[in-house]
Amino acid sequence: MSQPILSVENVTMRFGGVTAIDHLSFAVQKGEIYGLIGPNGAGKTTIFNNITGNYIPTEGRIVFDGKEITGTKPNKVVDLGIARTFQNIRLFKSMSVLENVLIGYHNRMHYTYFEAIFRLPRYWGYEKRIKARAMELLEEFGIADLADTEATALSYGNQRKVEIARAVATDPKLLLLDEPAAGMNPSETEDLSIIIHKIKKDFDLTILLIEHDMKFVNNMCDRLTVLDYGENIFVGTPADAIVDEKVITAYLGEFKHA
Amino acid sequence: MQKLITNILLLILSVYLIYWAHSHLDNYTLSILNNIGIFAILALSYNLINGVTGQFSLEPNGFVAIGAYTAALFLIPSETKMDMFALVDPAPVVMQMHAGFLPALLIAGVTASVIALLLSFPVFRVRGDYLAIVTLGFGFIIRIFAMNKPAYTNGAMGLNDIPGNANFLWIGLIAVITFVTMLHIISSRFGRAMKAVRDDEDAAIAMGVNTFWIKTVAFMTSAFFEGVGGGLLASFLTTISPDQFTFLLTFQLLIIIVLGGLGSMSGTLLATILVMGGMEWLRFLDDDMEIFGYHTGAHPGMRMVVFAILLVIMMLFARKGLFGDKEISDTVRKRIGRRQQTAGGDA
Amino acid sequence: MDFTTFLQQMINGFSLGSMYALIAIGYTMVYGVLRLINFAHGDIMMVGAFLVYLAHAAGLSFPAAVLVGVLGAILVGVLTDKVAYKPLREAPKISLLITAIGISFFLENLFNVLFGGVPRAFPAPDYLTQVIHIGKLYLPTTALVIPVVTLLILAGVLWVLYRTKYGMAIRALAFDIPTVKLMGINADGIISLVFALGSALAAVGGIFYAISYPSIDPLMGIIVGLKAFAAAVLGGIGSVTGAVLGGFILGFTEILVVAAFPDLGGYKDAFAFFFLILVLLFRPTGIMGEDLERGRF
Numbered sequence: 001m002s003q004p005i006l007s008v009e010n011v012t013m014r015f016g017g018v019t020a021i022d023h024l025s026f027a028v029q030k031g032e033i034y035g036l037i038g039p040n041g042a043g044k045t046t047i048f049n050n051i052t053g054n055y056i057p058t059e060g061r062i063v064f065d066g067k068e069i070t071g072t073k074p075n076k077v078v079d080l081g082i083a084r085t086f087q088n089i090r091l092f093k094s095m096s097v098l099e100n101v102l103i104g105y106h107n108r109m110h111y112t113y114f115e116a117i118f119r120l121p122r123y124w125g126y127e128k129r130i131k132a133r134a135m136e137l138l139e140e141f142g143i144a145d146l147a148d149t150e151a152t153a154l155s156y157g158n159q160r161k162v163e164i165a166r167a168v169a170t171d172p173k174l175l176l177l178d179e180p181a182a183g184m185n186p187s188e189t190e191d192l193s194i195i196i197h198k199i200k201k202d203f204d205l206t207i208l209l210i211e212h213d214m215k216f217v218n219n220m221c222d223r224l225t226v227l228d229y230g231e232n233i234f235v236g237t238p239a240d241a242i243v244d245e246k247v248i249t250a251y252l253g254e255f256k257h258a
Numbered sequence: 259m260q261k262l263i264t265n266i267l268l269l270i271l272s273v274y275l276i277y278w279a280h281s282h283l284d285n286y287t288l289s290i291l292n293n294i295g296i297f298a299i300l301a302l303s304y305n306l307i308n309g310v311t312g313q314f315s316l317e318p319n320g321f322v323a324i325g326a327y328t329a330a331l332f333l334i335p336s337e338t339k340m341d342m343f344a345l346v347d348p349a350p351v352v353m354q355m356h357a358g359f360l361p362a363l364l365i366a367g368v369t370a371s372v373i374a375l376l377l378s379f380p381v382f383r384v385r386g387d388y389l390a391i392v393t394l395g396f397g398f399i400i401r402i403f404a405m406n407k408p409a410y411t412n413g414a415m416g417l418n419d420i421p422g423n424a425n426f427l428w429i430g431l432i433a434v435i436t437f438v439t440m441l442h443i444i445s446s447r448f449g450r451a452m453k454a455v456r457d458d459e460d461a462a463i464a465m466g467v468n469t470f471w472i473k474t475v476a477f478m479t480s481a482f483f484e485g486v487g488g489g490l491l492a493s494f495l496t497t498i499s500p501d502q503f504t505f506l507l508t509f510q511l512l513i514i515i516v517l518g519g520l521g522s523m524s525g526t527l528l529a530t531i532l533v534m535g536g537m538e539w540l541r542f543l544d545d546d547m548e549i550f551g552y553h554t555g556a557h558p559g560m561r562m563v564v565f566a567i568l569l570v571i572m573m574l575f576a577r578k579g580l581f582g583d584k585e586i587s588d589t590v591r592k593r594i595g596r597r598q599q600t601a602g603g604d605a
Numbered sequence: 606m607d608f609t610t611f612l613q614q615m616i617n618g619f620s621l622g623s624m625y626a627l628i629a630i631g632y633t634m635v636y637g638v639l640r641l642i643n644f645a646h647g648d649i650m651m652v653g654a655f656l657v658y659l660a661h662a663a664g665l666s667f668p669a670a671v672l673v674g675v676l677g678a679i680l681v682g683v684l685t686d687k688v689a690y691k692p693l694r695e696a697p698k699i700s701l702l703i704t705a706i707g708i709s710f711f712l713e714n715l716f717n718v719l720f721g722g723v724p725r726a727f728p729a730p731d732y733l734t735q736v737i738h739i740g741k742l743y744l745p746t747t748a749l750v751i752p753v754v755t756l757l758i759l760a761g762v763l764w765v766l767y768r769t770k771y772g773m774a775i776r777a778l779a780f781d782i783p784t785v786k787l788m789g790i791n792a793d794g795i796i797s798l799v800f801a802l803g804s805a806l807a808a809v810g811g812i813f814y815a816i817s818y819p820s821i822d823p824l825m826g827i828i829v830g831l832k833a834f835a836a837a838v839l840g841g842i843g844s845v846t847g848a849v850l851g852g853f854i855l856g857f858t859e860i861l862v863v864a865a866f867p868d869l870g871g872y873k874d875a876f877a878f879f880f881l882i883l884v885l886l887f888r889p890t891g892i893m894g895e896d897l898e899r900g901r902f
């Protein structure tokens with residue numbers, strides 16, 4: 001196998017006395033959809049935050065595209081080509097759908113502050129080109145007609161699409177999706193999985209996604225890691241995961257708690 | 259295209275109106291307009307950091323003071339300086355500071371904005387609302403320096419005989435420039451990033467926005483126009499002293515931007531007129547009043563009590579002010595749009 | 606500087622530090638539970654001192670007047686929270702901050718209108734202003750009373766915070782309000798308690814300040830409030846022991862720097878500001894603080 005696009009090497013993350021991630025390692029290959037599943041509180045979101053630089057791991061390294069990125073500032077991580085969505089959707093609430101997506105293009109508009117204030121040609125050029133691109137992107141998600149609507153006025157499913165579109169706008173190589181299908185009804189989920197496959201192809205993405213819904217994981221992911229109490233208890237295909245004893249126990253444990 | 263033409267026509271119209279006012283109105287009316295113009299410049303720029311970027315700041319009095327003193331020192335001729343500095347001789351640099359009116363205003367703006375840059379490092383690199391307290395403290399520090407460095411500021415006596423170049427033509431034009439600049443910033447990637455910082459800073463960072471720089475740029479821009487406004491104020495009043503730049507100035511501006519709507523520039527313009535007018539109208543509160551035959555006695559400061567209560571009430575019950583974070587034109591357009599829709603629905 | 610002067614200055618520093626510490630505690634506790642810089646806190650201190658003055662002028666004995674001042678400050682502090690801050694718990698942060706500055710400006714101007722801006726002599730009783738001689742030292746009684754009373758109060762506050770269930774709840778609240786709600790603690794009651802405690806300490810600090818200087822005016826809370834806030838940040842915002850430490854460090858530095866460089870006397874009110882800037886630049890979590898602002902995802 002070729003060099004992985006992302007490798008998490010022996011990462012541990014502690015919050016005070018809580019060990020959220022415990023010597024976790026896994027590697028994601030370029031072009032695959034990799035799943036991260038596990039019961040509540042297993043540390044899935046935490047490892048995302050380690051990758052994006054929101055939390056600096058207590059131990060271990062994270063390597064992206066052959067370069068170590070452990071502890072890199074979150075906005076720099078985006079520049080390197082990793083974009084994310086949040087578990088609880090976080091759109092810019094005073095802005096329209098289009099403006100939300102335009103924030104994603106912030107670093108691709110190369111006009112200066114003075115060019116903006118004096119409305120010089122480069123300002124017009126970038127604004128026009130990038131707005132057209134943003135509209136195409138919204139088209140891809142099937143929400144172009146909602147471009148001028150206030151983002152938080154949309155349905156839950158559409159808000160999720162805006163959030164993913166906004167992340168894709170930053171032109172990432174790796175896209176991190178934190179429970180993208182949570183709270184959606186079956187037809188919305190179906191719709192979303194088609195879109196994710198499409199953007200993966202169109203934008204040449206690698207995708208790492210967290211999900212609870214086993215059915216969704218089954219038809220999305222090439223491979224997955226199962227986390228329990230911050231530890232990697234299984235790596236393999238979804239089909240193997242559902243018959244793995246350790247995985248079943250971990251999930252049964254969850255059901256028992258619930 | 260149609261919008262562009264409307265905008266250009268509006269611009270020409272406002273410049274013509276300023277010119278007309280300048281050449282036709284009497285001095286008393288003009289001095290009121292000058293006051294409103296200067297406050298508009300200050301309030302518009304104050305709204306950029308507070309309203310658009312959502313970073314609570316209390317800087318205006320400090321930066322206006324810096325702009326006023328800087329511009330004044332550049333504008334006052336050497337001989338006047340020698341006569342004026344009563345406590346100690348002016349510092350040698352002070353004697354070398356000379357500039358024309360516009361350059362002096364520019365220098366005033368740049369000085370304020372460099373200081374804003376310096377304050378940005380301690381304040382914006384950390385989370386938390388330290389900007390407010392640091393800028394509040396800064397307003398006091400500036401006064402302390404103004405009092406303790408008489409070789410630069412002539413101490414408590416302040417500076418006078420500042421050449422009065424600032425007429426309504428300048429003040430009005432600069433107010434228009436400030437307004438247009440703010441609108442241009444808001445509808446650019448920088449303004450969008452500022453709003454993103456206000457709405458959700460972590461999400462903005464997750465989009466690759468360097469939020470430290472965005473906040474710093476907004477703060478420096480506010481400071482620049484506050485410095486310029488301070489320079490205009492100095493030239494308009496022709497005398498300045500440390501007592502003019504107390505927190506009261508900042509408080510008035512805060513009332514204005516909250517009333518107009520945090521983030522709304524046209525709202526700010528309207529609110530400037532309302533608040534300045536209201537301040538004049540409420541002047542009677544400070545005076546002796548007769549209520550049922552009793553005299554209340556003069557109460558200087560009563561207006562400020564009323565305005566403080568007003569501010570709190572607005573925050574509790576009408577947080578969005580007049581226009582929220584939208585421009586007046588957007589609000590009007592939406593109304594018209596809705597009406598047409600209903601009309602269409604009826605047909 | 607000979608040894609006697611040094612000792613004299615240390616004692617002065619201890620007094621000044623005591624005042625800053627008492628006021629800083631209120632800032633740090635409110636910041637801890639609400640993430641709010643309570644701009645009105647310095648003015649609560651002013652209200653406390655003013656009420657003592659007014660009660661005394663109305664004929665009460667000094668100790669009774671002090672009681673009125675402290676209770677009055679508690680009332681104003683708790684009411685401020687109930688009326689102005691509580692409705693904004695879910696509102697954007699900036700609304701809360703603007704409200705706080707509005708309350709601060711309101712109190713300053715209200716007292717200005719009611720009692721005028723001219724400083725008034727504070728009615729400190731003789732037994733507090735007497736000068737006593739110890740060897741070559743000349744000390745006003747207050748220089749001894751203030752630190753002793755402060756230390757007793759601090760011991761009391763720390764006891765409440767670390768040994769009672771209310772204190773436990775306050776500290777829990779400082780880290781995570783939602784969890785505390787889940788645990789069935791009455792968060793609003795605890796927040797009121799924080800305002801009451803902070804306001805009482807501010808009033809005591811204000812009274813000490815008024816005795817030492819010895820005058821009061823409606824704007825006295827601004828500069829002292831700013832300094833106490835700087836002390837709270839220096840100690841680590843959110844940490845009560847940090848606030849106390851920060852208060853003393855600031856008090857000693859201010860006194861010693863002015864003693865060593867009399868030329869800088871005019872700038873003594875500016876030290877706290879530079880302290881604040883330096884702390885934010887090099888150690889934003891202060892001496893004992895934790896990073897309360899880290900985002901949660």
Ligand SMILES: Nc1ncnc2c1ncn2[C@@H]1O[C@H](COP(=O)(O)OP(=O)(O)OP(=O)(O)O)[C@@H](O)[C@H]1O
Nearest residue numbers: 015018020039040041042043044045046047087901
């Ligand atoms: N900022 C933080 N401070 C303290 N503890 C934290 C923090 N973030 C996460 N944790 C703890 O780390 C553990 C893992 O949390 P995480 O959010 O990563 O779980 P998760 O797998 O994403 O769960 P869920 O399925 O509920 O989203 C939990 O025990 C959580 O309480």
Ligand SMILES: [Mg+2]
Nearest residue numbers: 044045046087
């Ligand atoms: Mg999670």
